[in-house]
Amino acid sequence: MQKGKIFVVGFGPGDRDHITKRAVDALQQSDHIMGYKTYVELIRHLVTAKTIVSTGMTEEVSRAQQAVKQAEAGNIVSVISSGDSGVYGMAGLVYEVLIEKGWTEATGIEVEVVPGISAINSCASLLGAPVMHDSCTISLSDHLTPWTVIEKRIEAAAMADFVIAFYNPKSGRRTRQIVEAQQILLKYRSSETPVGLVKSAYRENQNIVLTNLAEMLEHDIGMLTTVVVGNSSTFFYDNKIITPRGYQRKYTLGEEKQIWKPHQRLKKEAEPWALDQETGVAKSGFERIEPIKKNLINNQSVKTAGIATLETNLKSQSKFEQTQNNISSLEMARMALACITKEPVKSEFLVQQSIESIFEFAISPGVANKVITPKQMQVIAEIVGENGTFEYTPDHRFYVKIPTENPEFIVNRLRETGLYVLPIGDVLNVKACDFCNGEKADSIPYAEEIMDSLGGMKLPKELHVGFNGCGMACYRAVFDDIGIVYRKKKFDLFIGSKPVGRTAHAAQPVAEGIAPDALIPLLTKIIEEYKQNAHPNERLFKYFKRVKKIGQFEYQDMSCKIKIEEAPCGD
Numbered sequence: 001m002q003k004g005k006i007f008v009v010g011f012g013p014g015d016r017d018h019i020t021k022r023a024v025d026a027l028q029q030s031d032h033i034m035g036y037k038t039y040v041e042l043i044r045h046l047v048t049a050k051t052i053v054s055t056g057m058t059e060e061v062s063r064a065q066q067a068v069k070q071a072e073a074g075n076i077v078s079v080i081s082s083g084d085s086g087v088y089g090m091a092g093l094v095y096e097v098l099i100e101k102g103w104t105e106a107t108g109i110e111v112e113v114v115p116g117i118s119a120i121n122s123c124a125s126l127l128g129a130p131v132m133h134d135s136c137t138i139s140l141s142d143h144l145t146p147w148t149v150i151e152k153r154i155e156a157a158a159m160a161d162f163v164i165a166f167y168n169p170k171s172g173r174r175t176r177q178i179v180e181a182q183q184i185l186l187k188y189r190s191s192e193t194p195v196g197l198v199k200s201a202y203r204e205n206q207n208i209v210l211t212n213l214a215e216m217l218e219h220d221i222g223m224l225t226t227v228v229v230g231n232s233s234t235f236f237y238d239n240k241i242i243t244p245r246g247y248q249r250k251y252t253l254g255e256e257k258q259i260w261k262p263h264q265r266l267k268k269e270a271e272p273w274a275l276d277q278e279t280g281v282a283k284s285g286f287e288r289i290e291p292i293k294k295n296l297i298n299n300q301s302v303k304t305a306g307i308a309t310l311e312t313n314l315k316s317q318s319k320f321e322q323t324q325n326n327i328s329s330l331e332m333a334r335m336a337l338a339c340i341t342k343e344p345v346k347s348e349f350l351v352q353q354s355i356e357s358i359f360e361f362a363i364s365p366g367v368a369n370k371v372i373t374p375k376q377m378q379v380i381a382e383i384v385g386e387n388g389t390f391e392y393t394p395d396h397r398f399y400v401k402i403p404t405e406n407p408e409f410i411v412n413r414l415r416e417t418g419l420y421v422l423p424i425g426d427v428l429n430v431k432a433c434d435f436c437n438g439e440k441a442d443s444i445p446y447a448e449e450i451m452d453s454l455g456g457m458k459l460p461k462e463l464h465v466g467f468n469g470c471g472m473a474c475y476r477a478v479f480d481d482i483g484i485v486y487r488k489k490k491f492d493l494f495i496g497s498k499p500v501g502r503t504a505h506a507a508q509p510v511a512e513g514i515a516p517d518a519l520i521p522l523l524t525k526i527i528e529e530y531k532q533n534a535h536p537n538e539r540l541f542k543y544f545k546r547v548k549k550i551g552q553f554e555y556q557d558m559s560c561k562i563k564i565e566e567a568p569c570g571d
């Protein structure tokens, strides 16, 4: 007799487009299909099986037994689950029935588990990208699992900052579980943590709600809902829930982006939080989560708080302290307070780190002014502190990097003392001279106006406008991307130096004697043209060389084509 086969098929969330080809093939090859009524209806139109057996929700075991029996009689049988059959589905159950009968792969019927898109994935796709980082699924059904175990898993996942997808969150009779789950989560995560409720993903009655941890229970949650809870760095954006992928974010003024370029990312210094491969130590400042601290507050104490519970907690606390001694009295006080007020324990000492933001910017004392006052130095020292860095750059500015969650405060504090706080990166920067310490001050207002109107403008590549107040041009404006030299109450203009590299060259003089009123409109026109038309990362000199004309100015080759002798060989 021909050996039978069981397919355990996950058919995805429910619509035709999200079933795999293998799942459809399996269903179409099958003599018998078995599944829960609702699911059978979802796939009925796809199949030609001889018999389709739909059973009730709680009849999984007999369904699996029947499937095995049919396969042993030489039939091809599909047992179906929604989503993935290995995620709270039929796969494990089919194997359990087989194992009980002494089945082995070599001697028994053939078994194929056909994977499907599980609710965590289908629901996540409808919410945006909430899963992205380490995540877990927790079923709140305590029909087959003791609630105490489920509670522990929620606690562990909450503590370890997992994104969590709750399956089976609520049914007619089980309404309390999701309330308990919320309470546990609130001990570790902010009440504003994004939560997505997806009901019947990719089915007719699909419904999506974006809410947060505090308010999630005000919405309809049922048997067909998956509840996705973000981690401590998940955020809302444009009706979506997004969990960022990495740990560190960079703020610059006016933009936010990943701090490291792709080739820099895997270096040790780019990942100060990683486990050191030689010492096995995670760098300090990124402390490991101490689960032991949590032992002191169990869910019960927060729920039924009162003096008696508090005393019990404090007793166990002191016992604990005798051995571990690593909980500060402040933490202990907070825990005590939480027991009395029934308020969820505040996250400061329980929760994992959230994403750290590195704020990067430049400081300068002014456009013309090069002198920093003692007061300004004090404020800089206070702001940069132990964790920031303060670096002098070739373009006459200080480059500052500070881990912070509050860039606005930093900017305001520095600006209050009269410092210029400037963006870095691919932006326009004005590099003026010191106007002979103010002796040749006539043109300073023009330099300041350029800074005010164009400084910080986002461009395809960094661009320095050099501005020098006399014909000596001793701050070397002609070696900047755009050079402006004030001479005889008018301006000379230079465009397209190659400021770096072994083939560096000065900029091309394009115009002399520009009237003061015409300077800024002309400059704006050139920069706008470059901004609109240059390729990303194309520096001004390259752009000028490629297009051969900016504004009315024709390109001339300023690079010296000197023949370089080969280095002589030694004897």
Ligand code: SAH
Pocket (backbone or CB within 6 Å): 013, 014, 081, 082, 083, 084, 085, 086, 087, 088, 089, 117, 118, 119, 120, 122, 123, 166, 167, 168, 169, 198, 199, 200, 201, 202, 203, 222, 223, 224, 225, 226, 227
């Ligand atoms: N095997 C399935 C899970 C079965 S448990 C899978 O991998 O997806 C049943 C639970 O799954 C439901 O209570 C609900 O939480 C979730 N679920 C299944 N299909 C869903 C859908 N289309 N939309 C939202 N949640 C769904």
